Amino acid sequence: VLKDNIGAGSPKESDLITRVSKINLNVPVGPNVILVKNLYLSCDPYMRSRMSKYEGRYVESFTPDQPIVGLGVAKVLDSGDEKFKKGDLIWGLTGWEEYSLITNAHAHGLFKIEHTDVPLSYYTGLLGMTGMSAYAGFYEVCAPKKGEFVFISAASGAVGQLVGQFAKLLGCYVVGSAGSKEKVDLLKNECGFDEAFNYKEEEDLVAALKRYFPEGIDIYFENVGGKMLDAVLANMRIHGRIAACGMISQYNLEKPEGVYNLTQILHKRIRIEGFLVTDYYHLYPKFLEMILPYIREGKIKYLEDTAEGLESAPAALIGLFSGRNVGKQVVVVARE
Numbered sequence: 593v594l595k596d597n598i599g600a601g602s603p604k605e606s607d608l609i610t611r612v613s614k615i616n617l618n619v620p621v622g623p624n625v626i627l628v629k630n631l632y633l634s635c636d637p638y639m640r641s642r643m644s645k646y647e648g649r650y651v652e653s654f655t656p657d658q659p660i661v662g663l664g665v666a667k668v669l670d671s672g673d674e675k676f677k678k679g680d681l682i683w684g685l686t687g688w689e690e691y692s693l694i695t696n697a698h699a700h701g702l703f704k705i706e707h708t709d710v711p712l713s714y715y716t717g718l719l720g721m722t723g724m725s726a727y728a729g730f731y732e733v734c735a736p737k738k739g740e741f742v743f744i745s746a747a748s749g750a751v752g753q754l755v756g757q758f759a760k761l762l763g764c765y766v767v768g769s770a771g772s773k774e775k776v777d778l779l780k781n782e783c784g785f786d787e788a789f790n791y792k793e794e795e796d797l798v799a800a801l802k803r804y805f806p807e808g809i810d811i812y813f814e815n816v817g818g819k820m821l822d823a824v825l826a827n828m829r830i831h832g833r834i835a836a837c838g839m840i841s842q843y844n845l846e847k848p849e850g851v852y853n854l855t856q857i858l859h860k861r862i863r864i865e866g867f868l869v870t871d872y873y874h875l876y877p878k879f880l881e882m883i884l885p886y887i888r889e890g891k892i893k894y895l896e897d898t899a900e901g902l903e904s905a906p907a908a909l910i911g912l913f914s915g916r917n918v919g920k921q922v923v924v925v926a927r928e
């Protein structure tokens with residue numbers, strides 16, 4: 593439960609509280625309603641903006657004093673909705689609570705899980721919204737070609753690690769930035785990146801990128817914004833593409849940081865395109881066709897960070913903004 597909508601600044605664990613309330617699991621649900629048991633919850637940076645109150649954004653603010661809503665994996669315990677039946681496993685928007693009653697689940701953005709030979713938690717990330725973001729952002733927005741030079745920020749995170757691996761599978765040269773030595777090592781040794789560096793240890797980001805991309809960057813998968821974007825612009829190649837997936841370094845600021853190298857967009861004919869993953873959900877079946885064999889054949893490495901129990905959820909969510917998570921941050925509410 594969010595205590596109250598917050599302003600600018602880093603979110604705190606104490607902005608969220610856990611509360612006990614009772615739900616009678618034996619009362620049959622009404623028409624168009626499903627009762628679910630929540631198993632895994634997904635911590636996502638966009639949830640930060642839902643904690644604040646202001647108008648005109650693409651997501652609504654959370655309602656204070658109500659359980660917050662996020663992506664998760666759940667099991668249907670009872671159904672008054674013909675699209676779902678008892679025992680179905682689903683992923684999509686659910687409550688950050690042990691059990692949720694969801695009205696009009698399909699329109700609410702819940703998908704039935706058809707493939708259960710992979711860990712269920714993957715549907716909070718690799719096989720859910722996160723994987724789709726990497727897929728749509730890289731293949732659809734960046735229009736990548738074999739041999740191109742690709743840079744990814746927040747590269748060890750949920751989306752970044754996958755973009756890097758997709759780019760490697762295509763035959764690109766791939767470099768990622770991340771916020772610790774542990775993350776840099778994982779990118780190089782586990783995820784197959786050609787190079788990776790700790791951006792916190794670089795005094796001059798323009799020079800750092802020049803070191804890894806002496807011939808410049810063809811594709812930048814943007815997750816952080818601010819100074820990194822500025823440094824990337826100075827290192828882009830002619831006809832480079834930037835997929836603006838997210839700008840996490842800006843989410844807690846009262847005013848966004850200035851980006852100064854904008855004339856580079858003109859001189860180098862750079863295409864920058866923002867995207868929202870929800871615009872690409874129609875490609876989900878095509879994405880599954882590609883990704884499931886990769887997972888089954890062990891061609892994709894997936895870093896996942898699990899926090900145990902609903903009571904650990906506030907710290908897990910807040911941790912995204914200090915880089916506490918190593919890979920996709922998941923909260924385990926129950927395993928079955």
Ligand code: NDP
Nearest residue numbers: 637725749750751770771815837838839840841868869915
């Ligand atoms: P991550 O798993 O990457 O977690 C966030 C990471 O961001 C942290 O671990 C931290 O890693 C890094 N970070 C936090 N604060 C800063 C900062 N001030 N400067 C630089 N890096 C920072 O999250 P996701 O992969 O889920 O999301 C990545 C981005 O994609 C986010 O910006 C998110 O909003 C966006 N997104 C957009 C979608 C869309 O539809 N457009 C869909 C999904 C995600 P480190 O230790 O490396 O600093």
